[in-house]
Amino acid sequence: MKLISAGETAANTNNVSVEAGEDLVRIGEMAKKYGVTLRTLRFYEDKGLLNPQRDGSTRLYTRRDKARLKLILLGRKVGFSLRDVKQMMDLYDPTGSNTKQLRLALDKSEKQLARLQKQRALIDDAINELSGSMSAVRQMLAERSVPQASAAS
Amino acid sequence: MKLISAGETAANTNNVSVEAGEDLVRIGEMAKKYGVTLRTLRFYEDKGLLNPQRDGSTRLYTRRDKARLKLILLGRKVGFSLRDVKQMMDLYDPTGSNTKQLRLALDKSEKQLARLQKQRALIDDAINELSGSMSAVRQMLAERSVPQASAAS
DNA sequence: TATAGAATTGACGTAAACGTAAAAGGCGCA
């Protein structure tokens, strides 16, 4: 219902990867490929973690975006917040040695490792506490189901 | 600025525990005693987990409330939600054997234990993954700081 | 060309456990 010049139409329609073997994918394929939802990809973009190209309004993800997404997912897996991930990725400079980025990543990793170990300890505590009260409860239930032979000791 | 009968005033003022050795405490003391905030106590009450008496509008916590609060805190410590805690406490019947309550508690505990163990496994994974990438990063930084004698393998 | 299937932006909703004012009432004490 909108008139578009033939040139534009020809350039944008159909064949998605026309410029090079750039291997561009749209959001649906991207989501499927990495097991995330469309919402997630848009959210990451909104937070400045991804920057897909656009064909008109359609997002086109390059292999650069794929690499970044992999990093994001790894980061999330080990418990980094998206802020942390962004902060680390923002330091990436394709022309430099990225020493600063690596140092930051190492620094954050050490802290996160400490957090994880603390969490582990907390969970262990909880497990122990819970196991303890569970056997107490089992005790009570057992005594209750055998009301005979009680009274002493 | 509001007229209150002398009787009421005499009955409500000053000495808080006048009825018996009931050992009633107000919210401030209660909070201090258990290391929680006022907001938390009111929140728990709002959620039906606590039911302090009232002296006018002032909350007065009995030892029953203290026992319940201890349970709540224990529950939170081992990872139960307030909903879970409430569900279990709601089954408490001071006249019965509470078998149902114990069974429910045991059931929930088993599930929670499973969750905790799963979490522990996840954290272990994360720790391993993180340690791995940390040593990789350390590698890169080490190579970078010794740029001499490079080129071959 | 009609229609189903993607994709877009925008915006409110969710979960959990409180935090944080705001405005006001009641208490003892000097």
Added chain:
DNA sequence: TGCGCCTTTTACGTTTACGTCAATTCTATA
């Protein structure tokens, strides 16, 4: 009588990572 402290209720704010519509537009295909 004024001050300061404790307490009350009400209600919106916080955090994180999205979920879930809704209204539209685009695109491919039959």
